[in-house]
Amino acid sequence: MNPILILDYAGIAVFAATGALAASRKQLDIIGFLFFAAFTGVGGGTVRDLILDVPVFWVVNHDYLMICLVTAVLVYFTAHLFESRFKLLLWLDAIGLGAYCVFGAWKALEATGSPVIAVVMGVITASFGGILRDQLAGEPCILLRPEIYITAALAGAATYTGLHLAGLPVMAAAIPAALVAFAIRGGAMKFGWS
């Protein structure tokens, strides 16, 4: 397996978990959990693939939907154990942001060779799942929260693109880039950066 796919699977799983947590906050049934998990998990990547005009990833490979399904069921049976589901949602979202801004940049760079499009697609991949989740759940959009969000995705996607174009192999560029994005988003939440 291409090791960069680890970021993809991780991004899907944690975004799916945030979707399921949103369903939990809305007291939906198990099918509602599944729908929100799938929508949030694959939403950003779907928009990315449509814009890049490549086959939509989860139509080609059903593993992704299975990840969302399993995640939704796990969250359904465990969500009540967490004291603050919203806080958990935000931290998982930060991990997904880190994984997915890098994976989106990688995929766009492979598909187009353009660093500009790589950075833009990193941001789109990382942010659209959460945007769709918040829109559907009728919650204020995560973009409007005072803490840094898009900036973190932009930094991660730009770090990956810069390091890879500077000659680093994919994973050597991807891991620090994902950590940069997570650290910025996490720091913003933890210390109230804005």
Next chain:
Amino acid sequence: MNPILILDYAGIAVFAATGALAASRKQLDIIGFLFFAAFTGVGGGTVRDLILDVPVFWVVNHDYLMICLVTAVLVYFTAHLFESRFKLLLWLDAIGLGAYCVFGAWKALEATGSPVIAVVMGVITASFGGILRDQLAGEPCILLRPEIYITAALAGAATYTGLHLAGLPVMAAAIPAALVAFAIRGGAMKFGWS
């Protein structure tokens, strides 16, 4: 004409009518009716076709836009006759749900041969028109209502896919499947299932 297209035309017309009723509730002008009717009528199928990477159906065949246009005009001149436009909207939406989850599953099964994608596309086709309508109208998303919604679409799409793969011809699988979805959604509304 392919008889399965009856479900497609029916789904379009009733979803278009729900869009026009949403416009009526917002006291929009005739163009607003038309816009909401078209958006709701063809929205789910547009997302389906983009994801399946097949030509968007209403770009290829203008009949669909004509159906939305006629429906919008009819609703414009008759909406005031109904005591509860919201109740009517919900019942029409249930009919559209039944027709469209089956049609979406049929089209996806023809295009990809995958039963998983067939079921997912049935749900997407049946739900996205209503989701877009509610988002645009600034109403709480239909997915968040306590009654069963996605479950009904899932049951209808899965019934069609299962019956057809079990060897039944298209229409023999489609009609009971559409009735299953409508019965579940209608029962949920009528008897308050949740």
Next chain:
Amino acid sequence: MNPILILDYAGIAVFAATGALAASRKQLDIIGFLFFAAFTGVGGGTVRDLILDVPVFWVVNHDYLMICLVTAVLVYFTAHLFESRFKLLLWLDAIGLGAYCVFGAWKALEATGSPVIAVVMGVITASFGGILRDQLAGEPCILLRPEIYITAALAGAATYTGLHLAGLPVMAAAIPAALVAFAIRGGAMKFGWS
């Protein structure tokens, strides 16, 4: 340069400015300005290109993203100078509407040859950027405001399509059509037409 591209660049720039003004009203940071500007500036055209199944314009030509970037920075440093940012937003939106309904109609007519699709795509191109902006910003959708909006886009797109099919060259049809749309939308705002 194809002279019709002037309408495209103008549409992008003024829609991007309205997105940046929405970010300003939400007191976002510079990255938030950039994101809203890009989203609003290229959103309508992206939906148009996906539905027409042509390459998404800003993936092919990075100038468009650069226009959004420059516009966002300009608005970031000047927005406080305007007494009413919302009024400015609405007037810029009216200019964007005029430019973009005609450009969308032109592009769809070139791609499909169908006058029906040309008019529909004119409306989609002109309205979706603003719809996405309002959804993201959590503001009531511009379609639900009492003043004429979709009607103006429809009139502009239909005027262009009619004049061009009647034999006028592209720019001779485009300029009056854009003015028609702007005049209808502007008149509706100025004189409270509804």
